[in-house]
Amino acid sequence: MRFGEKLRYFRNERQVSLSGLQEATYFSKSYLSRVERGLRNPERLLAELADQALDANGQLVAAWIRDYENVPPMLEARSGGEATKRRAFLKNATLAAGVGLTDVAGQPEQSAATVARLRDALVPDTRTSPVAPSRASLARAMTRAQRDFAAAHYADLADDLADLIPLARIASEPVELAIAAQVYHLATRTLIKLSASPYAWIAANQGEQAAHASGDLRAIGDARRDLVSLFHRAMEYGKARDITTSAAKWLRPQLKGASAPAWGAYGALMSTGAIAAARLEDRHSAMGMLQEADEAAQHAPNIVLSHGHVATYKIGVSIVLGDAGTAIEYAKGVTPDEIPTQERRASYYTGIAEAYTLWGKTDRAVRALLVAEKVAPTEIQRAGTRQVITELLHRDRHSKLSGLRALARRAGVSL
Template sequence: MVEADPYNHAVARFRDALVPDTPVKVSDMSLPLISRAVTKARRDFTAARYAGLADDLAGLVPVARTACDPAGHALAAQVYHLAARTLIKLSAPPYAWVAAHQAEQSAVASGDLCAIADARRDLVSLFHRAADYGKARDLAARAADTLRPELPGAGPAAWGAYGALMSTGAIAAARLEDRASALSMLEEAEMASSRAPRLVLSAGHVVTYRIGVSIILGDAGTAIEHARRVAPDEIPTVERRAGYYTGVAEAYTLWGKTDRAVRALLIAEKIAPAEVRRPNSRRVIEDLLHRDPHSNLSGLRALARRVSVTL
């Protein structure tokens, strides 16, 4: 049995910031101050510090709501985008939908290519999590058709956002067993990674999505082959590095190599405990326990207790 998510307080703060019951007094913040706060928030996200990040972003949401020019809307879109991504990590999709909708509105108002790609990626992620895989795949494909002609003159951040959008779309395509679209999107993501800031989208980031696509398509061996193509230390963000190890753990579980799966999960927990508390990782732990309810695998039962998974 997987117990309830532990981040209720952070989610409640987000909820009240996104949909306040009463008018919220907003402190004056200049664009440079907001920009610095957003940069810090992005660093916290890549470091998988989700609970503290939720508090910081909840404080920025009322400020984002006051945006009134393209530069302000672009920053607001970043706030809402990070809010949506964090709420997804905190397993709170209803509020993530609210943030994603506001990110989309702000992005369109800003005209910023990076903001638009980020907002579309949030929607693709949420449709995927709602099991509407066709909508998620098609939205990613249409967004790519719109954004692709603008990319040659775009900056590195836009390339990174585009590659992340394609990576997420590939996962949805794989759910539909649309191997051709999934692999094509991953190729585009890999191409974009060569033009993107390394912290936003590196080749190592894309490998984590290749692992995920292979697992969904039922090819655990190929997932492990992809994992061996990159040294985990070359993946520059804690969030994606932990995702690499949880993906490896899932592949080894499907492959029946449970001892290696447990080792990968323990490494992921050491890197980013919050990632191992997420639903997919907890399902892998539950699967491992079901496969061998009397398991003596080193560390598995203790790990299960730490992340509130019981049989």
């Protein structure tokens, strides 16, 4: 029985639909269907993830090794004629470059161009006087920008924000200032993701001013969180923890009856502060902040702050404290579907990878990184994830781990 047939056998035996297997492996249903019918040569990652999801006890991995270990990856199983072969080659060359691997993940962006786009919007060469749009059109533009951030589409987001930042600069009314603060907040988060801290500080400073001028609790919470993140990146952990503590004292009494987004901002602030407290080995403060975040998640919009969101920070705190086993237990306590955004879902998998790296289970770490890449390719290019990949390469200098060297190349890590 070939791999595809065996995959279908175990899927039917375990009563798992193609949709269910897609959720477990992040390979699209069309891809899985072609593999089962022998029309597609699968990646080893699929064999490993499916074997685990379908409780196949190593049989699917063994079938993949037998059928495909010596077959060039990503080639179509059957093709006829030179024209078909050329089409297959071009298609698979694109796939090998990391494009179109799944229906879920976006394409990798050019981070340098994205940073430059945001920099030029935040610090323009010349001052312009944009025409203020209607509140409704501004809200629609913000919704699109938030959607791009949640999907980790940072290049598209930079285009959105480059149009919004000039409008944020001229905001004057409280409602407009609250929206302006959200524009700067998204710009800050994106620049942090892209390791462009100097420009992130500019966006955070402008966001802090707009947030306090607006008086909006959500905007103030988000602005404080941005400062916590930036002080954390500057290794000013004490400052980051203290900002979180003082902001909590001011915000918490006002949250009774507050909007759901304000609760979400508060919980995100607490989650971020918990990481800084853990860096100081202040376990008590870190655990208290995570407890606050858990409570906030009960009042917040799911897409802003869910149980799954908080779990990713619990994983992070456990890793910082050196508790790899606890981090994995937190990971097991939440399913990826409970994390509604691709950006945070990818962070969930990179956190698992870091925990397994700390634990010495390098094969599982690589597998988690490959899944994270399928969810949101841009997250693999972040400094922290690149550091994990570098550590894995050092542990296995000949890189025998499945897919590690190729992953390193895609992440821009020197081999």
